[in-house]
Amino acid sequence: MKPNVLLIMVDQMRGDCLSVLGHPVVDTPNIDQLAQNGVLFKNAYTATPTCVPARAAVLTGMSQTSTGRVGYQDKVPWNYKHTLPGEFAKAGYHTQAVGKMHVYPARNLVGFHNVVLHDGYLHYNRFKHNNMETESYNYSGDDYLPWLKNQVGNQADLIDLGLDCNASTVARPWHLPEAVHPTNWVVTESIDFLRRRDPTKPFFLKMSFVRPHPPFDPPQVFFDMYKDLELPDAPVGDWAEREDPKKSGYNPITSKGIVPKNRLKRAQAAYYALITHIDYQIGRFLMAMEEHGVLNNTVILFCSDHGELLGDHNLFRKSLAYEGSAKVPFILADPGNLLKLKKNGMVEEVVELRDIMPTLLDAANVEIPECVDGRSVLSLCKERAVEWREYIHGEHASGQSSHHYVTNGKEKYIWYSQTGEEQLFNLEDDPQELTNLAAVIESAQRLTFWRERLIKELSGREEGFTDGNRLIIGRETKACLDHLLG
Template structure:
């Protein structure tokens, strides 16, 4: 029997929010154990760090250039020839997705045999004035209907009064803990273990919406953090500290000076949501042991992108900085099926497009030619090939209005070019992991900056936007979230 494969994905979790990664406050005992049962990749990135483009790379194993998703845009159909679920299905696996998909149409299976869906608050399904949508919240969200079956009144996802994209406003969950979407997802996943076809191995994707806002942890978890001395956000010498427009007072701000106590409550709730997820992962791992399948399952834990959480007076995601783009990535092998070197940290730079080839490789399934990612399994073998050649860097980007950018990083240094303004930044991530000092004009780094700039020029020279002529970077070209081939 081939191994079962479990992909646990969370939404908007920073890479540094793990006990095993050295966070001074966040407690993640079950994720720590998964890392001890496998490998923690310290330089894992979302090349395009927001939900839609990140998940496109996870499902297809392709770069953002090939998926055509170089920014955030809803309601663009997902028409990809090869997906990770489809490959597992064709190989005889029972495939199931539970939780967030964030695809279009919203109920597209994308190769899974079945999807039990909770995408959170999907605006194009929710807005009451949008009568032309082909879907609605009632048929798109299984969690919302499940909750309404158990409660009286017209309960909704917005009852707490917190916006689904606020990274600064928080309050505890107001209902029983078992009704929280995090617990619901785990309950549904355990039920899959009961209902699955026992004659087949399974590929299960558990996709939690949290710690993405709203920041609404149950009180038991919020109480763990609310009175602690929480770490202050990192503020670089390049950060904008002038907030004359008082943008930080907005409940859904992306930048600005947020009142201190409001920010501390948001931090506490964000960390609490992570610990809640960790406990629920522990609950599911216990269920796997009860069903006798834990030792025959390969487990990969990852987030689609991070959260700035006030670093450099910035919030949310989509940015090239570590809080936004660096993601937790753990590959666990409890039963020693892959002959991994366990309880280790891997420094090679990887990205979300590596998930599909990694999991197919773990199951000994052929990897389609369309896949551009690489299996990370050779990096964690007990007998690692000394001649193994890994990638030199990854290319990241995101359209974001005047903040649209392109970047190059190998996890040890990072070059950023803002495509609309021409502004450049360079960070030495070994000496300055919190990106406190922009070194773009420091002579000592001139050669390294030139190398990274040239790499970006070559990455962009064939792109439709005209960012590069093959010799230099050309700023001010129109940036769009979706390339033409994905729209056709």
């Protein structure tokens, strides 16, 4: 029988928040064990660092230009011909998703046989004043919320803690029993799938956590692990804004500004606590897999859709191209040594979320559709040298902050399309992006090198970002390209 495949996906987890990578405080023993049972990719990125476009890359294996999602826009239908779960289903797999999907319509199966859904707080589903005519504000069939109400009382809701779903600067512990936290629920439902799955077929399970995306609400025991520790200060580059005359940092859902020190430290502690909480629940699921006799016949991939700036350069949330936002954890584990990977390995080559679909299909010896832009990383996980891509191109349409970036994991070039600002970072010498080399005379050749690569990537784009010779400032941006909108 073909191997089972488990995709563990978290939301808004930074690529550096792993103890196996030497983070000064974050403890992730079970994720570390996944890395020891396989390969950790040190330079993994999301090309479009927000939920919807990043998840499109995961589920289709396509670049942002192919999916048509180059920014964040809700309520755009998902009509892709080939998807990761769809290809597994056609190959005879029993496919199941548990947790966050963030597709549209929200109950779109996108190729899965079944979805047990919890997307967290989605504004277009929640806002009753936008949905009164159809009474569709039942959260599009979210499965967690009615379950929660059944467990603790009909008045329970997602907003009970008073924390906004995008608040990256405020936090408080979870107020209900840990067993009913959405993180535990994802694992509980995933364990139930192991019980109910078709034993005559291999399975593909996507176990998708909403956390550590805000609200920052870890169970008390995990918050206590971090609240009194000396937490690392967020790096602030020489190019960052250091004043906040509008006091933007006092807004709990700010994307930039100077946040009161104690408030920020609590948010850091809660964010790290959510990661460790997820890690322990992953450990719970790995034990359940052993009990069901499937652990050693399962290939596991762990990743996030994007990161969280968490105060880096006085910035918060995601969407930007800096390491805290665009770099993600990416681990391919093979507990049963089915793929003959180099165990406890680390790969330096740059990979992207579009590589997940071809990797997992390759691991199961399932044909990879021609529309897939990503590449299987299995060749990088063997004890031999292989040719690989030289860099990736990422972007995000977001008003005045709209930007494009290119990186090979060693250097990074960022171009802000509305202002023309350029940034160049030497990530080997300056992994925290403290020094912008764009204006340094000695870096002029490298700046030109990376600018020309971006021009090549943007040539022919409908927005008109380049004429093939230069970058053109101020072109109108859009979150979705014309071919997606029809």
